[in-house]
Amino acid sequence: MSIMGTRVVRVEDPRLLTTGAVYTEDLRDPRLTGALHLTFVRAPMAHARILSIQTADALAFPGVVAVLTAADLGMEPMPPAMPMFTQTMTTSLLATDTVRFVGDAVAVVVTETAYQGQDAADHVHVEYDHLPALIDLREAASDAVLLYPQAGTNTVFAMGPAELDPELFAGCEVVVTQEIVNQRVAAAPLEGRAAAATIEDGRLIMWVSTQAAQDAKGAICRWLGIEPETLRVITPDVGGGFGAKIGADPDHAVVGAVARHLGRPVRWTETRSENMVAMTHGRGQLNTVTIGGKRDGTVLAYRLEILQDAGAQPRIGAVLPALTTLMAPAVYAFPKVEVKARSVVTTTTPTAAYRGAGRPEATHAIERGLDLFAAEIGMDPGEVRRTNLLPAFTEPHTTATGAVYDTGDYAVALDKALAASDYPALRAEQERRRAAGEEKLLGIGLSVYVEITGQAPASEIADVELRPDGSARVLTGTSPHGQGHATAWAMLVSEETGVPMDRITVEHGDTDLIPVGGGTFGSRSLQQGGAAVRQATRELVELARQRAADLLEANPDDIVVDTARAGVHVAGSPDAGVSFAELAAKEPLQVHTTFTSPGPTFPFGAHVAVVEVDVRTGKARLERLIAVDDAGTILNPLLAEGQRHGGYAQGVAQALIEEVRYDPEGNPETSTLATYPFLGITDVPSFEPVDMATPTPYNTLGAKGVGEAGTIGATPAVHNAVIDAVAHLGVRHIDMPTTPMRVWSALRAAEAAS
Amino acid sequence: MQVTTTVNGEARTDEVEDRLLLVHYLRDVRGLRATNVGCDTTSCGACTVLLDGESVKSCTVLAVQADGREVSTVEGLAAADGTLHPVQAAFRQEHGLQCGFCTPGMVMACVSLLKDNPRPTEHEVRDGLEGNFCRCTGYHNIVRAVLVASGQDPK
Numbered sequence: 016m017s018i019m020g021t022r023v024v025r026v027e028d029p030r031l032l033t034t035g036a037v038y039t040e041d042l043r044d045p046r047l048t049g050a051l052h053l054t055f056v057r058a059p060m061a062h063a064r065i066l067s068i069q070t071a072d073a074l075a076f077p078g079v080v081a082v083l084t085a086a087d088l089g090m091e092p093m094p095p096a097m098p099m100f101t102q103t104m105t106t107s108l109l110a111t112d113t114v115r116f117v118g119d120a121v122a123v124v125v126t127e128t129a130y131q132g133q134d135a136a137d138h139v140h141v142e143y144d145h146l147p148a149l150i151d152l153r154e155a156a157s158d159a160v161l162l163y164p165q166a167g168t169n170t171v172f173a174m175g176p177a178e179l180d181p182e183l184f185a186g187c188e189v190v191v192t193q194e195i196v197n198q199r200v201a202a203a204p205l206e207g208r209a210a211a212a213t214i215e216d217g218r219l220i221m222w223v224s225t226q227a228a229q230d231a232k233g234a235i236c237r238w239l240g241i242e243p244e245t246l247r248v249i250t251p252d253v254g255g256g257f258g259a260k261i262g263a264d265p266d267h268a269v270v271g272a273v274a275r276h277l278g279r280p281v282r283w284t285e286t287r288s289e290n291m292v293a294m295t296h297g298r299g300q301l302n303t304v305t306i307g308g309k310r311d312g313t314v315l316a317y318r319l320e321i322l323q324d325a326g327a328q329p330r331i332g333a334v335l336p337a338l339t340t341l342m343a344p345a346v347y348a349f350p351k352v353e354v355k356a357r358s359v360v361t362t363t364t365p366t367a368a369y370r371g372a373g374r375p376e377a378t379h380a381i382e383r384g385l386d387l388f389a390a391e392i393g394m395d396p397g398e399v400r401r402t403n404l405l406p407a408f409t410e411p412h413t414t415a416t417g418a419v420y421d422t423g424d425y426a427v428a429l430d431k432a433l434a435a436s437d438y439p440a441l442r443a444e445q446e447r448r449r450a451a452g453e454e455k456l457l458g459i460g461l462s463v464y465v466e467i468t469g470q471a472p473a474s475e476i477a478d479v480e481l482r483p484d485g486s487a488r489v490l491t492g493t494s495p496h497g498q499g500h501a502t503a504w505a506m507l508v509s510e511e512t513g514v515p516m517d518r519i520t521v522e523h524g525d526t527d528l529i530p531v532g533g534g535t536f537g538s539r540s541l542q543q544g545g546a547a548v549r550q551a552t553r554e555l556v557e558l559a560r561q562r563a564a565d566l567l568e569a570n571p572d573d574i575v576v577d578t579a580r581a582g583v584h585v586a587g588s589p590d591a592g593v594s595f596a597e598l599a600a601k602e603p604l605q606v607h608t609t610f611t612s613p614g615p616t617f618p619f620g621a622h623v624a625v626v627e628v629d630v631r632t633g634k635a636r637l638e639r640l641i642a643v644d645d646a647g648t649i650l651n652p653l654l655a656e657g658q659r660h661g662g663y664a665q666g667v668a669q670a671l672i673e674e675v676r677y678d679p680e681g682n683p684e685t686s687t688l689a690t691y692p693f694l695g696i697t698d699v700p701s702f703e704p705v706d707m708a709t710p711t712p713y714n715t716l717g718a719k720g721v722g723e724a725g726t727i728g729a730t731p732a733v734h735n736a737v738i739d740a741v742a743h744l745g746v747r748h749i750d751m752p753t754t755p756m757r758v759w760s761a762l763r764a765a766e767a768a769s
Numbered sequence: 770m771q772v773t774t775t776v777n778g779e780a781r782t783d784e785v786e787d788r789l790l791l792v793h794y795l796r797d798v799r800g801l802r803a804t805n806v807g808c809d810t811t812s813c814g815a816c817t818v819l820l821d822g823e824s825v826k827s828c829t830v831l832a833v834q835a836d837g838r839e840v841s842t843v844e845g846l847a848a849a850d851g852t853l854h855p856v857q858a859a860f861r862q863e864h865g866l867q868c869g870f871c872t873p874g875m876v877m878a879c880v881s882l883l884k885d886n887p888r889p890t891e892h893e894v895r896d897g898l899e900g901n902f903c904r905c906t907g908y909h910n911i912v913r914a915v916l917v918a919s920g921q922d923p924k
C-alpha cells in the first residue's frame with residue numbers, strides 16, 4: 016500500500032522527545048574539548064564613532080584568555096556581497112570606527128567558561144562619540160543624516176520607474192490611497208544563533224546553527240578571505256530559523272576568525288537578549304497603496320510604493336522589495352500595476368528574510384488596500400475580490416511584473432474559505448451584535464493570496480545509496496530545522512524501493528559530505544530537494560534493474576520492482592528475484608543526481624479570520640482562522656499541516672501582537688522576551704485548515720511550497736478582521752499590530768471626528 | 770558549595786559555584802542536555818523541569834536550591850525499556866513538535882499540568898501552558914497532544 020499522502024509520524028521524534036536534539040550548544044564533539052567561550056561586546060547606542068577601546072580591565076578578570084578587536088583580527092571594511100547594493104556601504108565583522116545600531120559587535124572576550132565571559136565583557140571600556148540616530152524611514156530617505164558618509168546616500172537599493180505615471184488612475188471613478196506600515200518583527204527562533212569552531216589539520220571546522228551550510232560556508236570564506244577547501248561547515252540540530260538563519264551572519268565568521276587567531280576551539284551561543292538585537296529582524300516596510308477603479312468594484316489600476324528598512328547594514332532585507340514588487344499584482348487581473356521601491360539604511364538591527372520574506376508584504380498591501388477600496392464603494396470585501404480575481408488557469412500566466420504563475424484557481428479557494436466559514440452567517444451575527452449595541456463586536460477579514468516558492472536556487476541534489484545490509488542512506492542539499500525531511504525523504508525512498516523507513520537515514524548540512532546544496536528556505540525543500548530524492552531513487556532502481564537483468568539473465572524490460580522484498584524480480588516469476596541489498600553487496604548501488612525545476616511554483620489560497628473586538632478596551636481576540644492553502648499534492652499531511660499551523664501563528668502574531676520597537680534615540684524597547692510580545696498559546700485558537708490541492712506540473716510530486724503560506728495569508732486576513740469589526744464606527748485603517756491601545760485610539764479618533 | 774540532588778532517580782553530590790543555575794547544573798554538570806535555555810528573562814519555559822514534582826523554570830532556580838530535592842527532566846520520562854511516556858507518545862502522534870527546542874520543557878510542563886488536571890479542556894490546556902513558548906507549531910498540535918495524552922478525542 017502506498018504511503019504517499021498519508022499521515023506518517025516523524026522518525027525524528029523519539030530522539031527529540033527522550034534525549035533531546037543535539038543543538039550547537041549541546042555538542043560534545045571531541046574536537047571541541049576545552050573549547051573557549053566567546054562573548055561579544057556590543058554597542059550600547061545606536062550611532063557613534065569609536066574613539067578608543069580599552070581592554071586591560073577585562074583582561075585582568077579570571078579566566079580571560081583574550082580580548083580582541085577588529086584591529087587585533089585584521090578585519091577591514093568590505094563592500095556588500097550583493098552587486099546591486101550601494102558598494103560604498105562597507106562594513107567589517109567587528110566595528111572598526113563607527114557603530115550603527117544597538118547590538119553592533121565591537122569586540123570579543125574569550126574565556127575559559129561562559130559565566131566568566133559575561134563578567135569580563137562589561138569591563139571592556141569603549142569610548143564613543145555620539146552621532147545622530149536615524150529611525151524614521153522618510154528621514155533616512157531624505158539623506159539629511161548619512162550612515163555611510165562615503166556613500167553620499169542612505170539608499171542601498173532601488174527599483175521601479177524613475178517617475179510615477181501621472182496617467183495611471185485616469186478614468187477611475189474612485190481612487191483610494193493609504194500609507195500602510197508592515198512593521199518590523201523578530202524571527203525569534205527558540206534556539207538563537209550559535210557556532211563552534213576548531214582547527215583540524217590546518218582547516219577551519221565550524222558547526223553553525225544554519226538553514227544552509229553551503230551558503231554559510233560561502234559567506235564565511237568571503238568574510239575571512241579563505242579558500243573554500245580550508246573550511247568545513249557542519250550543521251548540528253537547529254532549533255528553528257524562519258529565514259533568519261539562512262547562511263551565516265558576520266558574528267558566525269567572527270567565531271571562526273577567533274579560532275584561527277588563537278589556534279584553539281571556540282564556541283558561542285548568544286543569549287536571548289543578544290538575539291533580540293543582533294539577529295536580523297524581518298519585514299520593516301512602509302507601503303503606500305493607491306487603488307483606482309469603478310463603483311461596480313472593478314479595479315483599473317494599482318500602485319504600490321515601497322520603502323524598506325534595511326537596518327544598519329546592507330544585508331538580505333534590502334533586497335526584499337524585489338520580491339514584494341514581483342508579487343504585487345497578486346491574484347488579480349488589474350489592467351495596470353505600478354511598483355516603485357527603495358531600501359534605506361537606519362540605525363537599527365539589520366533586516367533579512369523572515370517567513371515569507373517580501374511576499375507577505377505584497378499580499379498584505381493589496382489585501383488591506385482592497386478592503387479600503389471596498390469600504391469606499393460600499394461593497395462586500397468578498398465581492399470586490401471575486402470581481403477582480405484572475406480566472407482559473409492551467410497554462411502559465413505572466414503577470415504585469417513578470418512573474419510566471421504555474422497554475423491557479425483563486426475563485427475556488429475563496430469560495431471554499433467562505434463556505435467553510437459560513438460567511439453569510441458570520442455577517443448576520445456581526446449585524447446582530449452591532450444592532451444590539453453589544454460591547455464585543457465581530458470582525459470578519461479576508462485574504463486571497465498567491466506566493467512564489469522555490470524561487471532560487473532552482474536546483475537541488477540528492478544522493479541515495481542502497482547498502483548491503485538492507486539499509487539506505489540519503490544525502491540531501493536541503494537543511495531541515497523542524498520540517499521533518501528525515502521522515503519525508505525516507506517516505507520517498509521507501510515508496511520506490513520497499514526499504515523500510517526505519518532503515519533509511521537522511522544526512523544533511525555537512526559541506527565535506529555534501530559540497531553542493533541549496534539549504535532550506537523559500538519553501539523550496541520538498542519541490543526541489545524531495546523531487547531530487549525521488550529522481551535519484553528512480554535512477555537507482557533503474558540501475559538495479561539493469562544489474563539484475565544481467566544477474567538473472569533476463570531482459571531489463573522484464574525486471575520489475577518488488578517492494579515486498581526491497582528488490583526486483585522477473586515479471587511473472589516472483590521467485591526469480593534479487594534484493595537491492597544483494598545487488599549492493601556485489602557492487603555499490605548509489606546514485607547522485609540533480610533535479611532542476613523548470614521554474615518556481617505559485618501556491619495560493621484564501622483565509623477568513625474572525626475576531627472579537629471589545630469596544631471598551633480595544634482588545635482584539637482571534638476567534639477563528641479558516642484557511643484554504645493550495646500547495647499542490649501533499650506528501651505527508653501531518654507535516655504540511657504542521658507547517659501551516661506554525662505559519663498561521665506567526666501571521667497572527669504580526670497582525671495582533673508582535674512588533675520590534677525603538678525609541679527616537681534608537682534604543683531598542685523590545686530587546687528581551689519579557690518586553691517583546693512573543694505570541695503565546697493563549698493568543699491563538701485552534702486553526703481550521705481546509706484542503707485544496709492543485710498539482711504543479713513542475714515536478715513529479717506535484718508539490719509546491721507550504722512553509723510560508725500560513726504567514727502570507729493570515730496576517731492580512733486577521734488585520735482586515737480587526738478593522739472590519741469597528742468599521743461601522745467610522746474607523747478606516749489601523750496599523751499593525753492592532754494592539755488594544757491602537758484600536759482604542761482609533762475608536763476615540765473616529766468618535767471625535769463624527 | 771556542595772549540592773546533593775536526585776535527578777531522574779539518581780542521587781549525587783557535586784561541588785558547584787553559588788551562582789550556578791539549575792539548568793546549567795543539569796546540562797553541564799549532570800550531562801543532561803535535553804533541557805534547553807531559550808531566554809534570559811524567565812519568559813519562554815524551554816528550561817522547564819519538575820522539582821519535587823512541581824514544574825519550575827530551571828533558569829530561575831539556583832543549583833544549590835535543589836539541594837536535598839528531586840529533579841525530573843525529560844530524559845527520565847520514558848520507561849526503562851524505551852516505551853514513551855503517554856505525553857511523549859502523544860506529542861509524536863499529534864506532531865506536537867517540529868524543531869524540538871521547546872519540546873523537553875513543554876513536555877515536562879504538560880506532565881505537570883496533567884498531574885494537576887487529568888482531563889483538561891482545551892481552554893485549560895492553553896491556560897496551563899501559558900508560560901511555555903513554541904515558535905514552530907502554532908501551539909495547535911501541542912494542545913491536541915495534551916488532550917490525546919489525557920485520553921480525550923481532540924476531534
Ligand code: FES
Pocket residue numbers: 805806807808809810811812813814815816817826827828829
Ligand atoms: S530559559 Fe526561558 S524561561 Fe528558562
Ligand code: FES
Pocket residue numbers: 205254255497865866867868869870871872902903904905906
Ligand atoms: S518545536 Fe520549535 S520551538 Fe517548539
